[in-house]
Amino acid sequence: MNKTKKTNKPAEKLFGLSTEEYEKISELLGREPDDFELGIFSAMWSEHCSYKSSKVYLKTLPTEGGKVLIGPGENAGVVDFGDGDVLVFKMESHNHPSFIEPFQGSATGVGGIMRDIFTMGARPVANLNSLRFGSFSHPRTPYYLSEVVKGIGFYGNCMGVPTVGGEVVFDECYNDNILVNAFTIGIAKKDGIFLSSKCEIGNIVVYVGSATGMDGIHGATMASEEFDLKKNKKRSTVQVGDPFTEKLLLEACLEAMEKKLIVSIQDMGAAGLTSSSFEMADKSGKGMIINLDSIPLRTAGMTPVEMMLSESQERMLLACEKEKFSELKGVFDKWGLNCVIAGEVIKEKVVRFYYNSKIYKTLDVDVIVNGPEYKRPVKSPAYLKEIKPLKIKSYKMPGNLNDIALKIITNPNIASKKKVYTQYDYTIGTGTVVPPGFSAAVLRVSGNRLNQNKGFLLNVSGNSKYTYLDPFTGGALAVTECARNITACGGSPAAITDCLNFASPEDPETMWQFSSAVEGIKSAAIKLNTPVISGNVSFYNETAKKDGDRTYVSKIYPTPVIGMLGFIDDVNNAVTPYFKDEGDEIYILGSLNGNLGGSLYMDIIHNDFRQKPSALDLDYETRLQNCLRSLIAKGFIKSAADISEGGIFTALAESAIANPKRTFGFAVDYDINGLRADEFLFSEFEQAFILTADKELNGAHKAAVKKILGEYGIKLEKIGTVKNNEMKINGIINLKSDTIKEGYYSAI
Amino acid sequence: MTKKAFIKVTLKEEVLDPQGKAVLSVLKSSGYDNVKDVRVGKYIEIDMDEGKSASLKVEAEEISEKVLSNPLIEEYSIEIK
Amino acid sequence: MTKKAFIKVTLKEEVLDPQGKAVLSVLKSSGYDNVKDVRVGKYIEIDMDEGKSASLKVEAEEISEKVLSNPLIEEYSIEIK
Amino acid sequence: MDNKKIKAGITVFPGSNCDYDVYRVLNAVFGVSASFIWHKDKVKNLKNFDFIVIPGGFSYGDYLRSGALAARSPVMELVKDYAFGGGIVLGICNGFQILLEAGLLDGVMLTNDSLKFECKDVYLSTLNTDTPFTCAVKKNSVLKMPIAHHDGNYFATDKIIDGLNKNDGVVFKYCDEKGNLSAGSNPNGSLYNIAGISNENSNVMGLMPHPERSSEKILGSEDGGHIFKSIIKYIKEK
Ligand SMILES: Nc1ncnc2c1ncn2[C@@H]1O[C@H](COP(=O)(O)OP(=O)(O)O)[C@@H](O)[C@H]1O
Numbered sequence A: 001m002n003k004t005k006k007t008n009k010p011a012e013k014l015f016g017l018s019t020e021e022y023e024k025i026s027e028l029l030g031r032e033p034d035d036f037e038l039g040i041f042s043a044m045w046s047e048h049c050s051y052k053s054s055k056v057y058l059k060t061l062p063t064e065g066g067k068v069l070i071g072p073g074e075n076a077g078v079v080d081f082g083d084g085d086v087l088v089f090k091m092e093s094h095n096h097p098s099f100i101e102p103f104q105g106s107a108t109g110v111g112g113i114m115r116d117i118f119t120m121g122a123r124p125v126a127n128l129n130s131l132r133f134g135s136f137s138h139p140r141t142p143y144y145l146s147e148v149v150k151g152i153g154f155y156g157n158c159m160g161v162p163t164v165g166g167e168v169v170f171d172e173c174y175n176d177n178i179l180v181n182a183f184t185i186g187i188a189k190k191d192g193i194f195l196s197s198k199c200e201i202g203n204i205v206v207y208v209g210s211a212t213g214m215d216g217i218h219g220a221t222m223a224s225e226e227f228d229l230k231k232n233k234k235r236s237t238v239q240v241g242d243p244f245t246e247k248l249l250l251e252a253c254l255e256a257m258e259k260k261l262i263v264s265i266q267d268m269g270a271a272g273l274t275s276s277s278f279e280m281a282d283k284s285g286k287g288m289i290i291n292l293d294s295i296p297l298r299t300a301g302m303t304p305v306e307m308m309l310s311e312s313q314e315r316m317l318l319a320c321e322k323e324k325f326s327e328l329k330g331v332f333d334k335w336g337l338n339c340v341i342a343g344e345v346i347k348e349k350v351v352r353f354y355y356n357s358k359i360y361k362t363l364d365v366d367v368i369v370n371g372p373e374y375k376r377p378v379k380s381p382a383y384l385k386e387i388k389p390l391k392i393k394s395y396k397m398p399g400n401l402n403d404i405a406l407k408i409i410t411n412p413n414i415a416s417k418k419k420v421y422t423q424y425d426y427t428i429g430t431g432t433v434v435p436p437g438f439s440a441a442v443l444r445v446s447g448n449r450l451n452q453n454k455g456f457l458l459n460v461s462g463n464s465k466y467t468y469l470d471p472f473t474g475g476a477l478a479v480t481e482c483a484r485n486i487t488a489c490g491g492s493p494a495a496i497t498d499c500l501n502f503a504s505p506e507d508p509e510t511m512w513q514f515s516s517a518v519e520g521i522k523s524a525a526i527k528l529n530t531p532v533i534s535g536n537v538s539f540y541n542e543t544a545k546k547d548g549d550r551t552y553v554s555k556i557y558p559t560p561v562i563g564m565l566g567f568i569d570d571v572n573n574a575v576t577p578y579f580k581d582e583g584d585e586i587y588i589l590g591s592l593n594g595n596l597g598g599s600l601y602m603d604i605i606h607n608d609f610r611q612k613p614s615a616l617d618l619d620y621e622t623r624l625q626n627c628l629r630s631l632i633a634k635g636f637i638k639s640a641a642d643i644s645e646g647g648i649f650t651a652l653a654e655s656a657i658a659n660p661k662r663t664f665g666f667a668v669d670y671d672i673n674g675l676r677a678d679e680f681l682f683s684e685f686e687q688a689f690i691l692t693a694d695k696e697l698n699g700a701h702k703a704a705v706k707k708i709l710g711e712y713g714i715k716l717e718k719i720g721t722v723k724n725n726e727m728k729i730n731g732i733i734n735l736k737s738d739t740i741k742e743g744y745y746s747a748i
Numbered sequence B, C: 001m002t003k004k005a006f007i008k009v010t011l012k013e014e015v016l017d018p019q020g021k022a023v024l025s026v027l028k029s030s031g032y033d034n035v036k037d038v039r040v041g042k043y044i045e046i047d048m049d050e051g052k053s054a055s056l057k058v059e060a061e062e063i064s065e066k067v068l069s070n071p072l073i074e075e076y077s078i079e080i081k
Numbered sequence D: 001m002d003n004k005k006i007k008a009g010i011t012v013f014p015g016s017n018c019d020y021d022v023y024r025v026l027n028a029v030f031g032v033s034a035s036f037i038w039h040k041d042k043v044k045n046l047k048n049f050d051f052i053v054i055p056g057g058f059s060y061g062d063y064l065r066s067g068a069l070a071a072r073s074p075v076m077e078l079v080k081d082y083a084f085g086g087g088i089v090l091g092i093c094n095g096f097q098i099l100l101e102a103g104l105l106d107g108v109m110l111t112n113d114s115l116k117f118e119c120k121d122v123y124l125s126t127l128n129t130d131t132p133f134t135c136a137v138k139k140n141s142v143l144k145m146p147i148a149h150h151d152g153n154y155f156a157t158d159k160i161i162d163g164l165n166k167n168d169g170v171v172f173k174y175c176d177e178k179g180n181l182s183a184g185s186n187p188n189g190s191l192y193n194i195a196g197i198s199n200e201n202s203n204v205m206g207l208m209p210h211p212e213r214s215s216e217k218i219l220g221s222e223d224g225g226h227i228f229k230s231i232i233k234y235i236k237e238k
């Protein structure tokens, strides 16, 4: 092999590639790459496209079993839904673009994830999102919040896909790097799934959708670098979303698929034409001719590398049998979309580009797609040594717990997100049985079938503060928290997708957090039998900052977010978390730990949350959730809520005020058994649920209940009664429900 | 005295204009064949009190830059009358 | 030859402009006290091929009247260059 | 008469997205024979249909003004002929906006006074039960239906409002659970809480809330179903 000499190219000319990577490319080519090649390598070898730092860990995740039909690797994962139906879902980040331009960034994030779903032949039926903003009082937060929510609504509403759930978190660790993670699920027929790996030699390659413009050039490499606000060049890369065109693209693609006019298809996401062409060729084990003269352009005079790197939205690349092209074109014409022959599938595993009617470049598929793979150095973060178990005795017990309770319930991280989700159309599609605002969203298949009651449940969760304090537990907790929300509604967790948002992988401490969090996700996913079927990694969520003479890097907490799918046989049996009738009895199922470590209470009341959160007993968790599901299946349970941020008080309060028909209260009288009152009220993520039931639970059903509890080894204790408009706990809490309700719904 | 600032906010040339594209397609299908392109922007009128401001022009610039337009994708022009 | 029609579409005076009101309140709360009123309208640029049309002006009028504005609430003005 | 014999046409524009919901509810819940009419379909007229629904969505992305571009679509000429001939036309949400822009109903929709998209349940007071759309509704009954729109702030000149009042053209107003017309129950700033209006002959009606999303118990309300039941009743008795 001929050894190339070291490059002296300046770093900014490497588009995010390291000098070593550049040299490796030169070695593979036998010479230094030209601009076209460098553009393609920098995109395909970027962290965003190649997963070069995360691959070794992602490989360890469980991806098979249960109802999984297709795991990670395709545009989205596929789960069997019975009766010939499948569900297709994935979650994706759009953090960097949303920080630069929150409206367009979040809008195109939603557009991008929906394209991933309908590329597979599935009609999107629900969106969710997980949003993280800087501290609520940060001057830029209202702007980001309002623009991101507007952008998400703009795109999803126009597409006619209901947005049925999500989470909104405020924390100063996101002041300089907001997170926007978007989740979409679609439904398809089992025999109607389309893949990017099915190209056949002789197929023509077809470009459909919007024309190519200067949008988002080097977007993929941008997502793989930390921000430097002074480098204005990154600012010229804003992609504008056009949901109207995407709706047409959706209908046109599904119509063409239905008519069997498509052999293989891939959306143009990050690194646009580059990744779609090389990945389709690679996965199909073939090569491709791409004729750059045929690409519809919005901006005249774009250079070949600009065409290849453009991230213009609402475009797809597909392979089609030659004879069927005119029929295919007919479909796209009907919807008013571009549909042009852009090349051909060939045997030789290269992509050969034509430009100005001549062969322009030929690049080897394997060389381009087999980017580097790193096992980056890891090191346990220094700060973790200071994270000790909490000694609550060293913190003063607050005098008036009513005031504390009100502070907790009106904290922006606890308070209702109604003002957010009412900006999303969550009723379109006539499938939303339990709308946003409760534990998990419950959807039915509205299709054209009546009396078809099977349904599915969706939830997204993550807790970065806990992940920061204990990365393994934080990862596991994201999975169990989703499962708790789904189980509490009567669903059975089935599969997950993940979005792993972290700082720079080149920092060994971040990499350690990453590996531990993935380990946590893995353990919980195995235990709960929820394989990972798709996902996304977003690194470099950090920004170089200057504060006077000091320069520092503002990093997010490690933020793994999980999106989970669950099933329910009959949506009529779904349980909601809110109280139903006065006089019903309130129970705790499970056992309380009373650990306030890392809690919101410690954070906002004692200004110190840096303690170790409780560990998760995954065996116990599984039994607990199975037990609850059995009780619900028997029809014994009228409401069920998990205990998450804000602790038992918050779970009880929300259950009392969330019933759309009327407001309730409660009287709880419970022996807290050695716990301090604040530990009982505000400890979070307890392995326990708050349930209500009528008197029969302890009467006619007593024996049946006892049997179920015995089977799983779980404790059920009555703690109180559902009341009218007053919240009373053990003589330490005495509040009017209306006051709490007013605060809860008006805080953000 | 009250003056008026007239501000046009338009998308930068290289930025996609979905609205313009949709209007164009409707005009074409309604038979306006000679229409080649459509761009849709905003037109804002501001009534300003001259007395209190050093320079209306400077102030209108500032408002256009910071509030009315998104400098990442839009540009603006101002006329004061 | 291609010419451009520049069309301003503005809300009639008696029609309430919620968007303008919102911008006004943002400006006031940002300390622009001398701003008295804000009205938000549209600014549309149309590229037209002169060759095929009898009168660009007439055609632009027609397009403005029928498509670009709603006569119940809006008025328009056209400039051709 | 069997509901199956009743033929409904649902117009589909680029960007319509409640078309399938209406189709499903008419066919599966009410047993009507509903089919789609693509905006470019070359049909001569709509006489074969017993009624036409212009469904909600974002026709042409709601670009320029909601409904404005769809109102200029060829199929709307057919809808106009159909309506002038006395045919029953129901416009829901974006369909209402299209009817206004097409001049089949009077007034315009401005952006919601919140300047935000609003998705929530609202209550409607039924003011006129003497229309093909409300003949199965009890006078003054309060109906619960969801809204989901960005531009539902109905506006009209005094002259138009006088005309509407004279003809009992205001069919639905936003109200509270008990039927009171308060400002607090107006979700979008609509003039006089107007949620739905009809033309002079009451054969064309537009309303912002979505009856097709509130025609099944599992979705939390069956009240929207009364509108479809009214149309069916009216056609059967005609
Ligand atoms: N960004 C959002 N989009 C849609 N729904 C949201 C969003 N944020 C929160 N919600 C909804 O609000 C409810 C409460 O959210 P959260 O406090 O995260 O619930 P939980 O702790 O039960 O998961 C959930 O139903 C959730 O789906």
Ligand SMILES: [Mg+2]
Pocket: A439, A485, A642, A644
């Ligand atoms: Mg929860």
